[in-house]
Amino acid sequence: MTEAELILKSRELRIAVIKMLAEAGSGHAGGALGAADIFTFLYFNFLKHDPTNPNWKGRDYFLISNGHIVPIWYAALAYSGYFPITELSTLRKLGSRLQGHPLNIVTPGIFNSSGPLAHGITQATGVALGLKLDQLENRVYCYMSDGEQDEGAIWENMLIANKYKLNNLTLILDLNKIQIDGDTKDIMPLPDLAKVYETCGFNVITIDGNNQREINQAFNQTSPLLTTKPNLIIANTIPGKGVSFMENSYEWHDWKGTPEIVAKALAELQY
Amino acid sequence: MYNTQLLVPNFLAEQELIKSASREGFGEEIVNIAQKNPNLVVLNADLMSSLKLNEFSQKFPQRYFQVGVSEEAMAGIGTGLALYGKIPVITSFAAFSPGLNWSQLRLAALSMANLKVCSSHYGLNAGEDGPTAQMLEDVALMRVIPNFIIVSPADNNQAKLALNAIIAHNGPAYLRLTRAKFPNFINPAAEFVLGKAQILREGKDLSVVVNGSISYEALMAVENLSSEIDIELINLHTIKPLDLETISKSLAKTKKLVTIEEHQIMGGMGSAILEALATLKENPLSKSLLIGVNDQFGTSGDGNMVLEKYGLTRNHLTERIRRFYAS
Numbered sequence: 245m246t247e248a249e250l251i252l253k254s255r256e257l258r259i260a261v262i263k264m265l266a267e268a269g270s271g272h273a274g275g276a277l278g279a280a281d282i283f284t285f286l287y288f289n290f291l292k293h294d295p296t297n298p299n300w301k302g303r304d305y306f307l308i309s310n311g312h313i314v315p316i317w318y319a320a321l322a323y324s325g326y327f328p329i330t331e332l333s334t335l336r337k338l339g340s341r342l343q344g345h346p347l348n349i350v351t352p353g354i355f356n357s358s359g360p361l362a363h364g365i366t367q368a369t370g371v372a373l374g375l376k377l378d379q380l381e382n383r384v385y386c387y388m389s390d391g392e393q394d395e396g397a398i399w400e401n402m403l404i405a406n407k408y409k410l411n412n413l414t415l416i417l418d419l420n421k422i423q424i425d426g427d428t429k430d431i432m433p434l435p436d437l438a439k440v441y442e443t444c445g446f447n448v449i450t451i452d453g454n455n456q457r458e459i460n461q462a463f464n465q466t467s468p469l470l471t472t473k474p475n476l477i478i479a480n481t482i483p484g485k486g487v488s489f490m491e492n493s494y495e496w497h498d499w500k501g502t503p504e505i506v507a508k509a510l511a512e513l514q515y
Numbered sequence: 516m517y518n519t520q521l522l523v524p525n526f527l528a529e530q531e532l533i534k535s536a537s538r539e540g541f542g543e544e545i546v547n548i549a550q551k552n553p554n555l556v557v558l559n560a561d562l563m564s565s566l567k568l569n570e571f572s573q574k575f576p577q578r579y580f581q582v583g584v585s586e587e588a589m590a591g592i593g594t595g596l597a598l599y600g601k602i603p604v605i606t607s608f609a610a611f612s613p614g615l616n617w618s619q620l621r622l623a624a625l626s627m628a629n630l631k632v633c634s635s636h637y638g639l640n641a642g643e644d645g646p647t648a649q650m651l652e653d654v655a656l657m658r659v660i661p662n663f664i665i666v667s668p669a670d671n672n673q674a675k676l677a678l679n680a681i682i683a684h685n686g687p688a689y690l691r692l693t694r695a696k697f698p699n700f701i702n703p704a705a706e707f708v709l710g711k712a713q714i715l716r717e718g719k720d721l722s723v724v725v726n727g728s729i730s731y732e733a734l735m736a737v738e739n740l741s742s743e744i745d746i747e748l749i750n751l752h753t754i755k756p757l758d759l760e761t762i763s764k765s766l767a768k769t770k771k772l773v774t775i776e777e778h779q780i781m782g783g784m785g786s787a788i789l790e791a792l793a794t795l796k797e798n799p800l801s802k803s804l805l806i807g808v809n810d811q812f813g814t815s816g817d818g819n820m821v822l823e824k825y826g827l828t829r830n831h832l833t834e835r836i837r838r839f840y841a842s
Contacts, residue, residue, distance in 0.1 A: 358622075367594050369595060397585075400588035
């Protein structure tokens with residue numbers, strides 16, 4: 245896809261997210277909207293994957309560690325053809341394959357279950373170790389959040405990824421500066437994460453995570469041919485991106501939509 | 516009457532029996548299994564010698580992942596390796612795995628990851644290491660996670676059979692191993708079936724159900740009482756899934772149940788049995804005694820002396836069963 249096409253596609257996915265959350269009546273809006281550009285890029289321009297054969301041996305492995313942003317994952321999967329787009333309206337409902345947080349055993353294309361933070365990144369490390377052991381060239385990508393960096397297992401995983409020089413692993417850190425209870429600077433101030441990860445042996449690339457050109461450049465710098473280290477893409481994103489009144493507000497971490505608000509949000513996105 | 520097929524020939528002659536810790540058998544057998552099964556990988560959190568993985572780490576350096584003191588990450592990485600298609604065995608002390616990484620294990624089970632959790636140092640027999648290491652809550656923690664099976668072998672011989680069985684089983688499994696040495700009294704050639712309890716001695720007066728490290732002490736207590744009470748002794752090596760059929764058949768005869776375990780009474784094997792019996796249309800049970808650690812922590816000391824202090828050695832068990840039967 246061209247950059248312009250990706251931008252249009254990301255708008256489609258954002259609209260899908262708003263509609264899903266409106267239908268479900270709960271869920272997480274801010275992170276899902278902020279991550280839309282990267283998910284669009286990955287599923288429509290970058291990942292090796294086959295929606296008709298999710299377990300294709302040649303595929304790249306994509307995991308998420310902050311499971312609550314799953315509406316954008318479901319949207320990306322549905323719009324890529326893993327399951328019908330109409331199924332998105334079943335999110336969070338009884339009997340749906342689209343659970344409130346991702347569950348690998350029920351949803352086509354969902355490789356890992358996620359919810360408790362800092363679990364997905366360790367699972368991604370496991371996949372990367374398995375691929376190295378088998379001398380396979382598939383690559384592993386894992387999306388995580390900045391609030392998640394408060395978890396202790398982040399540190400454990402950083403040391404291990406460095407020890408085993410997992411250059412087939414790319415972590416994407418969504419630096420949107422909010423967490424559930426407020427801004428990260430108030431809830432738990434974070435150190436200079438680029439420096440921390442660099443010191444711990446990562447190849448760190450910092451970008452505007454809502455800019456397709458920068459996203460493209462970043463992911464193309466993570467090839468194992470270019471680095472012997474595990475990669476970290478620090479993606480500065482705007483939570484709620486695309487809906488002006490949701491942007492940069494931790495209050496929109498969770499869904500609070502009324503029919504009026506939904507209409508307003510969709511109007512902005514369809515503009 | 517003892518089921519001699521399940522027991523070594525001289526099982527009552529304690530002095531003649533080889534004593535070993537089930538973590539030793541684990542360390543030996545994991546090498547044998549790895550030779551046959553190329554998908555097996557082992558992860559360890561800075562306890563290689565304690566889990567007897569020296570040989571494995573030397574023979575299979577590519578398939579051995581030393582992750583440092585990172586039990587949470589170890590469980591998550593194991594889950595990832597399992598989802599990828601390997602058969603990962605994560606190893607540590609029970610106080611740390613599942614003690615520290617329960618959430619990762621829960622997510623592994625929810626994901627139906629083929630993850631094997633093998634942990635030593637459960638129970639008071641961890642002895643000198645004291646109460647922080649003497650894990651008495653691991654069965655309670657693991658019992659409540661759907662999809663996990665829990666295996667607590669009666670001795671070192673059975674630990675090897677159990678390890679083979681959980682590796683062959685497709686799904687998450689927890690295997691308990693001991694720090695201390697105990698007599699090897701189970702016949703290594705005896706059939707081992709996951710989820711199928713073993714009747715070590717048939718009797719008609721009272722059913723004693725036991726698992727793991729304390730099994731030989733229970734056997735000795737049963738033997739001490741053999742002229743007074745005709746006891747049916749059941750080795751419930753698989754705590755989950757629970758072999759309710761064997762237990763309820765036994766109780767249909769005896770009506771009386773004693774459970775013995777090196778674990779908290781709350782949430783342990785005994786309470787699992789009572790929960791299961793309560794679901795029966797006709798509960799054969801007339802009375803029961805749950806023997807274990809009663810809502811308290813352990814203490815440092817020689818393992819046998821600690822067990823003695825907590826009333827879990829053969830003489831105590833003999834007396835407690837005798838009193839219960841007479842009451």
